[in-house]
Amino acid sequence: MHAAALILPLLLLAACKDEPKFEERFDKAAKEVEARAKAMDADIAAADKAAKDAGEEAPAKALPSPSLPANPPPSSGE
Secondary structure (H helix, E strand, C coil), X not given: CHHHHHHHHHHHHHHCCCCCCHHHHHHHHHHHHHHHHHHHHHHHHHHHHXXXXXXXXXXXXCCCCCXXXXXXXXXXXX
């Protein structure tokens, strides 16, 4: 019984390991985000190239011509 009382805390201590520090977790997350961003950029570039090769270049968006005034004319009050 005494041996179990001495061995149990040692086993528990061995089972516990230090959690990574904030800086380590932050660096790991930053690397993952950067890798995902690079992958997304590569996917976008590939899609743009495929669209350009297919002749489906997206037209540049032009501002619509102002056909109607932004505000209605003032009311005569009647």
